Amino acid sequence: MEISMFTKLEKPFFHLSDNQVMFKKLYEACCESDSKKFVVMIEGQYCHNKKGLFREFARKLHFPDYFGHNWDAFNECINDLEWLDADQYVLFIKDFHLILENDEENVEIFLSILDYTVKEWKMGRDYGALQTPPTPFHIVIYSDKASISGFDVIKSRWK
Numbered sequence: 001m002e003i004s005m006f007t008k009l010e011k012p013f014f015h016l017s018d019n020q021v022m023f024k025k026l027y028e029a030c031c032e033s034d035s036k037k038f039v040v041m042i043e044g045q046y047c048h049n050k051k052g053l054f055r056e057f058a059r060k061l062h063f064p065d066y067f068g069h070n071w072d073a074f075n076e077c078i079n080d081l082e083w084l085d086a087d088q089y090v091l092f093i094k095d096f097h098l099i100l101e102n103d104e105e106n107v108e109i110f111l112s113i114l115d116y117t118v119k120e121w122k123m124g125r126d127y128g129a130l131q132t133p134p135t136p137f138h139i140v141i142y143s144d145k146a147s148i149s150g151f152d153v154i155k156s157r158w159k
Contacts, residue, residue: 003029006037006090006138013118015140023142027092038086044095044143050106053099075113079120080130088136089121096143114139 003026005015017023030039040060047053054069062084063077081089093099100107121137 003033006030007035007088007136009122009134009136013122013138014114015138017140017142018144020142020144023092023094023140026140030090030092036085036087037090038081038084038088039090040092042091042093044093044098047099048101049103050100053110071109071113075116078113078117079125082130082132086135089138091137091139093139093141096141 017026027039027041030037042056042060046056051069054067054074057063057074057078058067058069061078061081064083067073067077100110118137118139121132121135124134125132
């Protein structure tokens with residue numbers, strides 16, 4: 001993987017990695033680039049449940065104080081991000097297999113929101129007061145080999 005792919009408004013928007021060293025190097029390279037790119041590392045170890053997931057994303061993506069810590073509010077905030085003033089976004093999610101462990105229903109909601117998010121940013125928005133141009137939004141997921149092999153559903157969704 002090369003960081004130049006994160007400037008594109010075309011698939012793939014989701015990138016799966018089972019190599020922690022390469023994942024870390026890619027993250028560091030993105031952080032060092034001089035573009036107006038917002039790069040963040042989401043730690044799966046803090047996202048075992050909805051409360052932890054909302055807290056981690058709110059902290060790392062600087063969600064406003066009015067964030068309601070529910071799926072609707074999460075969807076609204078991750079599809080707004082006007083407070084970050086960036087021309088592209090790259091979310092690195094470390095230890096994805098730990099996110100919402102043993103909670104398939106909420107994992108499905110979370111994945112659906114991420115899927116919607118990359119599409120929303122790709123299309124741009126014109127909702128009256130909220131207007132945004134098409135903007136690259138990429139998600140890089142790291143999980144160990146044993147876990148990543150179980151991501152067939154994810155892979156099929158995001159191709």
